[in-house]
Amino acid sequence: MEDWQVRPDLIVSGMTTSAGGSFNVVKIDGMGKVNGDLNCVSMDVNGTLKMQGGITGEQVSINGMGTVEGTVECDSLRIDGMATIQGMVQCSELKVNGKGKFQGNVHGERLSIDGSAVVEGDVECELFGSAGTINIQGLLNAGTVEIRLNGSSEVKEIGGEHIRISNPDHVRFWKQLGLGGVPRMKADVIEGDEVYLENTHADKVRGARIYIGRGCKIRQVEYTETYEQDPDASVGSSSQA
Numbered sequence: 680m681e682d683w684q685v686r687p688d689l690i691v692s693g694m695t696t697s698a699g700g701s702f703n704v705v706k707i708d709g710m711g712k713v714n715g716d717l718n719c720v721s722m723d724v725n726g727t728l729k730m731q732g733g734i735t736g737e738q739v740s741i742n743g744m745g746t747v748e749g750t751v752e753c754d755s756l757r758i759d760g761m762a763t764i765q766g767m768v769q770c771s772e773l774k775v776n777g778k779g780k781f782q783g784n785v786h787g788e789r790l791s792i793d794g795s796a797v798v799e800g801d802v803e804c805e806l807f808g809s810a811g812t813i814n815i816q817g818l819l820n821a822g823t824v825e826i827r828l829n830g831s832s833e834v835k836e837i838g839g840e841h842i843r844i845s846n847p848d849h850v851r852f853w854k855q856l857g858l859g860g861v862p863r864m865k866a867d868v869i870e871g872d873e874v875y876l877e878n879t880h881a882d883k884v885r886g887a888r889i890y891i892g893r894g895c896k897i898r899q900v901e902y903t904e905t906y907e908q909d910p911d912a913s914v915g916s917s918s919q920a
Contacts, residue, residue: 689719691726699732707743716749724760733766741777750783758794767800775811784817807839810847824871828862828878835867842871842886846878846894861894 686703691711699715705722716732724741733749741762750766758779767783774791784800792809801817812830819834824842826832844864864879874886878894887904891897893911900906900917908914 686720689717705736790821826864828864831863831865833865837866837869837871839871841873842869843875844877844879845875845892863894 688704689702693709696712701718705719707724713730719736721738728745730747745762752769763780768785781798798815807821810827815834824839826844866881870885877892880896885901895912898915
């Protein structure tokens with residue numbers, strides 16, 4: 680018999696305080712306070728969770744509000760509500776449709792931000808995608824970075840093999856009507872093999888094949904193979920290494 684088959688479930692529908700431990704299913708529909716670490720197969724938070732510990736599991740879903748003071752290690756972490764995680768996050772797949780605040784580093788394979796995310800540490804993954812707003816105060820390092828701007832985003836440094844930051848057509852449509860601000864990315868340094876940028880302000884862009892598109896304002900571009908610039912872009916200087 681597998682270990683998870685003999686574990687109890689932790690079901691909270693009112694107000695409950697738990698010392699943590701090992702469970703099969705954890706389901707929070709009311710207000711749950713956990714004073715310790717949790718190890719579970721799956722966790723589903725629809726109410727309010729406050730944890731003075733970390734989470735280890737396979738699937739973690741936060742639809743309500745959650746605060747985790749420790750680390751989160753799982754296969755899948757999905758945030759549709761609001762969550763603050765104070766420790767490191769390590770997961771195969773992270774998806775944020777609501778609002779997530781991560782005070783440590785975030786490591787994974789596939790990270791998708793369609794809502795809002797603030798990361799005070801570094802982000803490292805194979806595939807990073809965003810159609811929401813992001814604020815990463817450290818380094819974003821990924822094999823592929825695909826960011827569709829829908830608001831003001833900021834990343835201190837971006838590194839990767841393929842980097843594409845673009846302005847969706849529907850945002851341009853609303854801008855033409857005078858509705859809404861200009862979606863923009865701000866970064867200190869962007870470095871990759873292939874770099875495509877729109878509406879990006881950066882101090883320095885380095886790479887092999889670089890395209891600087893409309894709305895960009897870049898102080899310095901360094902490239903090794905090819906470089907193109909849209910007439911509606913401002914570049915202080917460019918040089919081939």
